Amino acid sequence: MAKTTPRHRRSRPDSSGTKVSTPTQRVRRQQFRQWQKRLDNVWFYFLVLVIFIYLMFPFYWAFVSALKTEGELARTPATLIPSNPTWRNFTAVLQNPTFTRSLLNSFIVATTTTLLSLIVGSLASFALGKLRFRAKRVTLYIILAMTMFPAIAILSGLFAVIRTLNLAAMPSMIFSYMIFTLPFAVWIMTSFFRAIPDSLLQAARVDGANLLQTLWYVLLPLSAPALVTTGLLSFINAWNEYLFALTFTSIEPAARTVPVAIAFFTGEVARQEPFGEIMAAGLLASIPLILLVLFFQHRIVEGVTAGAVKG
Numbered sequence: 001m002a003k004t005t006p007r008h009r010r011s012r013p014d015s016s017g018t019k020v021s022t023p024t025q026r027v028r029r030q031q032f033r034q035w036q037k038r039l040d041n042v043w044f045y046f047l048v049l050v051i052f053i054y055l056m057f058p059f060y061w062a063f064v065s066a067l068k069t070e071g072e073l074a075r076t077p078a079t080l081i082p083s084n085p086t087w088r089n090f091t092a093v094l095q096n097p098t099f100t101r102s103l104l105n106s107f108i109v110a111t112t113t114t115l116l117s118l119i120v121g122s123l124a125s126f127a128l129g130k131l132r133f134r135a136k137r138v139t140l141y142i143i144l145a146m147t148m149f150p151a152i153a154i155l156s157g158l159f160a161v162i163r164t165l166n167l168a169a170m171p172s173m174i175f176s177y178m179i180f181t182l183p184f185a186v187w188i189m190t191s192f193f194r195a196i197p198d199s200l201l202q203a204a205r206v207d208g209a210n211l212l213q214t215l216w217y218v219l220l221p222l223s224a225p226a227l228v229t230t231g232l233l234s235f236i237n238a239w240n241e242y243l244f245a246l247t248f249t250s251i252e253p254a255a256r257t258v259p260v261a262i263a264f265f266t267g268e269v270a271r272q273e274p275f276g277e278i279m280a281a282g283l284l285a286s287i288p289l290i291l292l293v294l295f296f297q298h299r300i301v302e303g304v305t306a307g308a309v310k311g
Contacts, residue, residue: 155244
């Protein structure tokens with residue numbers, strides 16, 4: 001009679017005592033790994049989809065609400081897609097002189113704050129990152145501690161100083177915003193300057209460059225990604241700031257920035273709550289920030305990952 005082989009072979013120990021898997025067991029393990037990998041990919045993309053919906057739904061809802069009419073905005077339950085989309089809310093916002101003036105005010109305040117923070121922050125970061133002096137580490141930690149103070153704690157004192165000195169609202173906002181943007185810029189730029197080799201500074205000194213020339217011609221070109229990242233974050237912070245702007249422009253309404261102007265939409269129109277115009281104004285105010293991020297996205301990635309790998 002012919003010998004019959006078993007359908008499932010068990011693993012047998014080899015001469016060293018370790019078990020050797022049969023071809024069937026190896027195929028099963030390989031199939032199990034493939035299914036596990038596919039399941040991990042499904043969970044990963046599902047998590048990415050959930051995060052994407054969570055982050056983008058407010059923008060979608062604002063855009064949809066800006067396209068709705070007054071009657072559809074008051075309808076219950078709310079609709080996810082406008083039945084009669086209209087651009088009337090965007091037109092009304094763009095024709096509002098208060099809103100267009102607030103856009104210009106926000107651009108001036110945010111740009112000036114960013115430039116001053118980068119200029120002063122670069123000089124301070126160069127000293128803290130490359131020069132030797134006493135209490136350098138203590139100075140750096142004091143600068144970092146300045147960012148931990150809540151804004152409301154210093155708002156009343158700053159407002160009293162501004163009223164006493166009779167300062168204008170826009171310069172007051174610029175120098176007040178630098179209280180928070182400047183320490184952040186110093187901390188980021190100091191970390192970046194430390195990562196630049198000292199041999200480059202020594203070569204510049206051999207060529208006869210002084211400290212300011214070394215900073216301008218050597219360090220700043222190399223630190224362009226960090227400058228862009230720091231400047232963009234400072235610009236976004238100054239553009240979106242509301243508490244200081246609301247307080248300082250209470251005595252000078254013409255200097256209102258975009259967040260304050262949108263908050264006062266309710267008191268400037270005949271109806272009670274212009275939700276459509278508020279949503280349209282919020283979307284229009286977000287366009288400059290989105291364009292800046294898209295334009296400098298490569299520099300932002302370089303600045304965020306700079307110094308992450310040694311060598």
